[in-house]
Amino acid sequence: MDRRQFIKATALTGTSATLASCGNPEYHLIRFIPEEALTPGIAVLKPSVCPLCSAGCGLSVRVIEGEAEVIRKNQLGVTKMGLAKKLEGDPAHPVNQGRLCARGQAAIQVTYHPDRLGHPLKRTGARFTGQFQELTWDEALSELISKLDSLAMANDQKSLAFLTRPQRGLRSDLVAEFASRFGAPEPIAFEFFSDDVLRRANALSFGKEQLPTFDFAESRYVIAFGADFLGTWNSPVSQSIGYGQMRQGRPGVRGKFIQVESRMSQTGANADEWVPMKPGLDGVLALGLAHVIMKAGLRRPEAAGGAGTLIEGWAGGLAGYSPEEVEKQTGVAASRSERLAKEFADQRPAVALIGGAPLAQTNGLFSALAVNALNALVGSIETPGGIFFTPQGRVAQTRSIDKVADSNIQLLLIDGANPVFATPPAWKVRETLMKIPFIVSFGNFLDETSTLADLVLPDHSFLESWVDSRPESGAKTAVASVAGPVMRPLHDTRAMPDVLLEVGRKLKKPLSPALPWQTFEEMIRSSEKSPAVIDRRYSGAARTVNFIAPQFDGDAGEYPFHFLPYPSAAPQRICPGCRNYRIRSRARCGAAGWRSIRRRPQDCRLVREILWRSHRARVLCGFPRLCRRGLRPM
Amino acid sequence: MSHRWGMAVDLDRCTGCEACVTACRAENNVPTVGPEQAARGRAINWIRVERYYEGEFPDVRVKFRPVLCQQCDAAPCEPVCPTYASHHTEEGLNAQVYNRCIGTRYCANACPYNVRFFDFANPVWDKPLHLQLNPDVSVREVGVMEKCTFCVQRINEGKTRAKAEGREVRDGEIKPACAQACPTTAIVFGDLNDPESEVSRLSHSPRGSKLLEDLGTKPKITYLR
Amino acid sequence: MNLETKNKINDDLLRPVLHTSPWFYVIVLVLGGIIVAGLGSWMYQMSHGLVVAGIKWPVYWAFYITNFVFWIGISHAGTLISAILRLVNATWRRPVTRCAEVITVFALMIGALFPIIHLGRPWLAFYLMPYPSERGIWPNFRSPLVWDFFAISTYLTGSTLFLFLPTIPDFALMRDRTTGLRQRIYGMLSLGWQGTTKQWHRLESAMQIMAIAIVPVAVSVHTIVSFDFSMSPVPMWHSTVFGPYFVAGAIFSGIAALIVAMAVLRKVLHLEEYLHPVHFHNLGKLLLTMSLLWAYFTFVERLTVWYGNAPAEMAVFWETQTGSYAPLFWTMVFCNFVIPLPLLGIRRLRTITGTVVASSLIVVGMWLERFLIIVPSLAMKNLPYSWGFYRPQPVEIMITIATFAAMAFLYVLFSKFVPIISIWELKVGAHPRRVLTPQEEEEAQELWRVRP
Secondary structure (H helix, E strand, O other), X not given: OOHHHHHHHHHHHHHHHHHHHHOOHHHHOEEOOOOOOOOOOXXXXXXXXXXXXXXXXXXXXXXXXXXXXEEEOOEEEEEEEEEEEEEEEOOOOOOOOOOOOHHHHHOHHHHHOOOOOOOXXXXXXXXXXXXXXXXXXXXXXXXHHHHHHHHHHOOOHHHEEEEEOOOOOHHXXXXXXHHXXXXXXXXXXXXXXXXXXXXXXXXXXXXXXOOOEEOHHHOOEXXXXXXXXXXXXXXHHHHHHHHHHHHHOEOOEOOEEEEEEOOOOHHHHOOXXXXXXXXXXXXXXXXXXHHHHHHOOOOOHHHHOHHHHOEOOOOOOOHHHOHHHHHHHHOOOHHHHHHHHHHHHHOOOEEEEEOOHHHHOOOHHHHHHHHHHHHXXXXXXXXXXXXXXXXXXXXXXXXXXXXXHHOOOOEEEEEOOOHHHHOOHHHOHHHHHHHOOEEEEOOOOOOOXXXXXXXXXXXXXXXXXXXXXXXXXXXXXXXXXXXXXXXXOOOOOOOHHHHHHHHHHHOOOOOOOOOOOOOHHHHHHHOOOOOOOXXXXXXXXXXXXXXXXXXOOOOHHHOOOOOOOOXXXXXXXXOOOOOOOEEEOOEEEOHHHOEEEOOOOOXXXXXXXXXXXXXXXXXXXXXHHHHHHOOOOO | OOOOEEEEEEOOOOOOOOHHHHHHHHHHOOOOOHHHHHHOOOOOOOEEEEEEEEOOOOOOEEEEEXXXXXXXXXXXXXXXXXXXXXXXXXXXXXXXOOOOOOOOOHHHHHOOOOOOEEOOOOOOOOOOHHHHOOOOOXXXXXXXXXXXXXXXXXXXXXXXXXXXXXXOOOOOOOOOHHHHHOOOOOEEEEEOOOOOOHHHHHHOOOOEEOOOHHHOOOOOEEEEO | OOHHXXXXXXXXXXXXXXOOOHHHHHHHHHHHHHHHHHHHHHHHHHHHOHHHOOXXXXXXXXXXXXXXXXXXXXXXXXXXXXXXXXXXXXXXXXXXXXXXXXXXXXXXXXXXXHHHHOOOXXXXXXXXXXXXXXXXXXXXXXXXXXXXXXXXXXXXXXXXXXXXXXXXXXXXXXXXXXXXXXXXXXXXXXXOOOOOHHHHHHHHHHHHHHHHHHHHHHHHHHHHHHHHHHOOOOOOOOOOOHHHHHHHHHHHHHHHHHHHHHHHHHHHOOXXXXXXXXXXXXXXXXXXXXXXXXXXXXXXXXXXXXXXXXXXXXXXXXXXXXXXXXXXXXHHHHHHHHOHHHHHXXXXXXXXXXHHHHHHHHHHHHHHHHHHHHHHHXXXXXXXXXXXXXXXXXHHHHHHHHHHHHHHHHHHHXXXXXXXXXXXXXXXHHOHHHHXXXXXXXXXXXXXXXXX
16 A cells, blocks of 8 residues: 555544534534533532432532533433532531541532433323323423312312422421412321331321431430431431430540341441440330439439320339330340430430331330430430420421321322332332322422322422422531522423412412512522521320330231342342252241241351331341351451 | 641441442543443542441441542552553642553452552443533543542642632632542541641541551541441 | 385475375364454454453452463473473484474463453553654563563574474475475475584484573573562462472473373374373473472472461462362362372383373363462452452453463464474484494584584
């Protein structure tokens, strides 16, 4: 090949490569004019609020200019825009103080998720089949408005229902306002942790109907009953910050931490002592501890005040809860509960907390009241190292999800809740929802609940919209966070509050009185700069409670416990003893229906996960090789 | 003053929540490989939380230990690399030059901590997940080794900012993503050359020890138990 | 030597070269097909990345490096044995040397491929070479892999020369027996060989020098290969015994491979009159020595680990001894020691069949040995949380099979184009007095005398 040939060949391949690239539809996209001026390569930190749980952690979002495919006026195109790159904790936020949990770190992918819905959808096939067709916002909104109008025409406003997340803030205020002005009952808040039981218990014991805030940083002794406070429960980041301080934040002082629970949670894994016990009997153990404390004369029953009087037999020193009786019922050795009780009373400040699974038992309220009384007994209410209640502003009233089944709902609006996925089949949420004639979802994804919807009006992601939060717990001071959009929307979505406001304006029979705001931004801007703290003292009828045995629905075998480890976390080898990494141990009947694990000698010595569910246990084996050698790592 | 970056990890504070792991992935464009490949041992975690279980049921104790590149002063990964892809920087970091890496994976074998990871395939980010990629960190292509950098992009940014403002880098000003996220402040990062820094103080704590210290790798991460 | 014997040797040994049986094409096609499949697997691996292989975190080295060490070990068959036998002037060596040297060259070529096959980015393998890069970046001379590069390239050059030198007179012979293109090629390869006294003299000196030079090279090559492992602080790798252990193992597997190759040649090319039972008998004795030596090294290696009782090493130790690698480990012990010992140790059993059975087992056993050195240690390094398990994937298995096919293929082709037994040496060995003039013989004896 001589030089000329070479040049020709190069030109030819170059041209054809260019031509080939022209065929790629990606290069045909329209280029929109950038809507904002950013310096390329320079990161800007913008505030936001983490929406993934009700803790309401403050975010500091790192935004850098980039090129994105976006939909503007139904047209796909490319534009330069600020893109959120990473979520970081806001150092100035009183709840998370610059920290952020794993879930919060991953929240950014809500915005960038490949499966995120980009258009309004209308159901075409049967429910749960996932057959939808795209439609424009005008069509979608007129459909929703016509449904609302027909409810108003029939004077059946009561059959409109909202199903929302348990978040406190202007967004939920707006939903509640809309519902009440339309004439519908208050929204249904779906939450998984049965925190309502604890709110009720706190209301009864301390007159505060809200979740507690813990001052772990000052505590010397912590007993947690089932509360996964380092994992997911309540305000995990703020609680973790306190936990770190409790362990090593004070020179020469290391707080001790006991976890009482039936399944070893991530929190239980961190405890100095993990106390396994029979499920549903947390209250019994708490009262057992109180009994020991009172009997030994370490505290007088009156010290517990109102919280104590709620418990039957409290003034008499809880004669029925002797350590021996507690051992018989809960399986926690008498000597152990005695020791724990004395430590709990001796170490000051000490705090007990309850959350998660014990609250979800049929006797959850009793357990919560018992733990409250125990706390009150050692004087850890609103004292350093104890329990605090974050001052609250106005809180929109909500209903619990079990109301769904009772009421005759004709039109259900779902905002960010996925109860079909999160509830056990026994609750029959899906069946209940299937009966509702028309469901509208504001979800970003076609999740288990959205696939039941007749109309999906995809919301902006939290990074694309105005967000706010008034956390119920997590700080000793009142907290209200508000933040504007961090980036412009990627898809043809609309913020749910804006949609509600627009719908409200277009109704044939207007809301009475009409909502005064055009947009959610306007609502946020016009809201009070420092909302008044309202002391919501609860004054319910004080009635003493006594222990009720927990009840379990059906046979445990009906609800097999599925342990789904990430494949990467799964044991990489099959246990030679059991031939499976998930073995069901041979359970042996003990006293009072209590079963203990007896494992064959060839089974693993090291226990990877110990999972207890009602009266059954399964053992997951980890590193079988290691156990066979009797080697212990570390 | 030259820096010598180091870290202290307080195991008593660590709760094994893995916020550090997620933060690291988000910061450093660490690719996800999908559940199937992860099950086959192709997952990449620049930092991982190791779990160890002690004792018989019911007296079980669990211990967590975040393990990331120990940035050893006598790093076994460095001399074995035939192309200098793995080398020591002036500030004591074990750097990995992706462009020089030919993928012998020798460094990973020599590393006693198993904190070096191989890119078995070209990373994939389904649209529009690619918009999340951090422009300050290069995306690694198939066939190279990657590992924790102590968030060198943040170190450089912090140093540049300090220089522009005509001052020294303040202690705690530079934080890698893991230390920044850690809810319990178990991870503390800083300059070991600065005797006043928090990390220097913690590194001399009587509770401190190095991971696999007897191998003589001189790690720059101190674990406090 | 009378003319008939001379002609018979010529005829017998040149027959495979000058006459082609249809079986040759069948074999070439079959082996070629397997090689193409192996190449296809490699291409597949390159286009998809090593994700298709079975290696994983933390077992980053497995089949490919096993094959690498194995083939480098096999390569010690030849050159080392042939050089030692030449140096000690063992006359029975004459029909054996070339078979052995060929194994060396081809096994090295195949073995040297594996470090490239296993690379994450094989297209950048040239970074290992000290080439004048515009940025002035050199390879890291502290890295055992760079030592490998130099050791193997030196050894490959040396053993190719060592194979080529004694082939020159045979090339000349073939040049004289062929016509056309083949004559021209053989003519080029024979480097103008005329069989003059001066040329014989120079050939002998050159071979003597090469024989002496190649021994330290061969020893160093496998020591350096062992350094790939023993330089890392990996449990059961970091051992001083690895150098001699690897060299002994290499010679061991090399002799075994040689015996197998000889037996095949003897059967296929009808060389019964040249490869006598005595060759197998003698090589069998060598193999027995190496088997005992190998067992000794294995014992020593394991005993010191066990006695030292370091936790990290003990994990690997027990895993290979009684754990999931135990079937492989004990198969290896049986293949390398327990079965060969009686087969080679008892004179009555040290027949052609006996040695071939023992050798085949040893080849398998030595492959397992390489695997067992590499994989369990990597799978169970110091931190138990990061332990893993390795399972080979089809790509790795295919490429491994293909390299065995490639070895056979190259061997078949070589024996097609070059007499696999050195014709001139055989003639010299048979009747040296009749071939050489008294003066030449004196010179020759002077040359072949064993040096103290």
